[in-house]
Amino acid sequence: MIEVEDLVKRYGTATAVDGVGFSAPAGTVTGLLGPNGAGKTTTVKILLGLVRPDRGRALVDGRPYTSLARPLRIVGTLLEADSLHRGRTARQHLLWLARSNRIPPERIDRRLEQVGLADQARTRISAFSLGMRQRLGLAGALLGDPKILLLDEPVNGLDAEGIVWMRSFLRDLAARGTAVLVSSHHMTEVARTADHVVVIGSGRVLADLPTGELISRYTQPKVRVTSAERERLSAVLEDAGYAVRTSPGGGLDVAGAGTAEIGALAGEHRIVLEGLTQESGSLEEAYLDLIGAPGGGRAHGTEPLAADGRRNRR
Numbered sequence: 001m002i003e004v005e006d007l008v009k010r011y012g013t014a015t016a017v018d019g020v021g022f023s024a025p026a027g028t029v030t031g032l033l034g035p036n037g038a039g040k041t042t043t044v045k046i047l048l049g050l051v052r053p054d055r056g057r058a059l060v061d062g063r064p065y066t067s068l069a070r071p072l073r074i075v076g077t078l079l080e081a082d083s084l085h086r087g088r089t090a091r092q093h094l095l096w097l098a099r100s101n102r103i104p105p106e107r108i109d110r111r112l113e114q115v116g117l118a119d120q121a122r123t124r125i126s127a128f129s130l131g132m133r134q135r136l137g138l139a140g141a142l143l144g145d146p147k148i149l150l151l152d153e154p155v156n157g158l159d160a161e162g163i164v165w166m167r168s169f170l171r172d173l174a175a176r177g178t179a180v181l182v183s184s185h186h187m188t189e190v191a192r193t194a195d196h197v198v199v200i201g202s203g204r205v206l207a208d209l210p211t212g213e214l215i216s217r218y219t220q221p222k223v224r225v226t227s228a229e230r231e232r233l234s235a236v237l238e239d240a241g242y243a244v245r246t247s248p249g250g251g252l253d254v255a256g257a258g259t260a261e262i263g264a265l266a267g268e269h270r271i272v273l274e275g276l277t278q279e280s281g282s283l284e285e286a287y288l289d290l291i292g293a294p295g296g297g298r299a300h301g302t303e304p305l306a307a308d309g310r311r312n313r314r
């Protein structure tokens with residue numbers, strides 16, 4: 001379990017983190033989302049004891065990271081693949097990590113296998129692609145069988161197959177009880193991987209909710225409708241007071257309506273519909289609404305949802 005309580009960090013007059021609090025429990029993938037400069041990296045650095053907070057505390061497994069004698073056995077981290085020593089081979093890198101954390105070296109081959117690098121064990125890291133370095137970083141993070149994983153942008157540099165692999169890998173780890181915290185900009189990926197999302201903006205927690213609840217609370221459901229008479233249908237719907245947008249693929253997205261009402265309106269005006277489906281919102285829409293960015297509706301007010309960082313947690 002990761003616990004962050006009321007963290008504040010100032011750099012001169014600028015406040016990087018302003019009262020951030022949340023937890024990432026065992027058996028769950030928690031996503032940490034936020035725009036550039038929101039305070040994610042500062043929060044992660046505080047968690048890893050790399051930056052001292054002005055206020056608050058950050059605990060891994062109930063203790064500050066800096067008090068862990070062999071941190072790799074408690075928390076695995078994947079921060080920057082580029083910090084790997086490029087002259088070493090994959091195996092040498094893991095051997096060095098194992099030795100410095102008193103981890104039996106027998107585990108190395110198993111970890112290389114798990115991340116799909118068994119054939120590259122003796123390849124120098126300098127010959128690795130970014131995706132391979134991410135996989136090696138993950139092997140290192142898993143070396144001590146940690147119950148907590150802290151990953152910064154884990155899908156960076158991975159191809160489509162690698163992204164799917166990483167997603168199921170992290171989901172499997174959580175299913176076996178690991179607490180996984182993923183800091184990322186990749187909204188679609190976070191939506192597919194995380195059970196729970198913490199959104200940070202301007203150093204504060206804007207939302208701390210299960211992924212599905214965050215989406216339903218901060219997006220408006222819409223109906224996607226297609227018809228050969230798109231222009232006429234659009235005019236009819238707008239006349240009836242609905243907000244209508246052109247959807248990808250040439251259909252119409254109608255906010256705030258149900259399929260029955262749209263079907264009835266089309267019938268009344270003798271417009272034949274080709275498709276009529278209820279669509280739920282996306283994490284991206286919810287996120288834009290929360291951070292108040294252009295494209296986001298900001299229809300639900302600006303109050304932080306989780307002032308103490310704990311509301312709405314299970």
Ligand SMILES: Nc1ncnc2c1ncn2[C@@H]1O[C@H](COP(=O)(O)OP(=O)(O)OP(=O)(O)O)[C@@H](O)[C@H]1O
Pocket residue numbers: 011014015016017034035036037038039040041042043
């Ligand atoms: N060492 C530092 N000195 C001064 N200001 C800093 C320092 N580190 C971070 N900041 C500022 O604190 C704020 C939060 O930065 P942080 O890197 O934590 O955000 P972030 O959410 O990780 O953004 P990104 O996704 O771009 O990495 C930013 O305004 C940043 O400029």
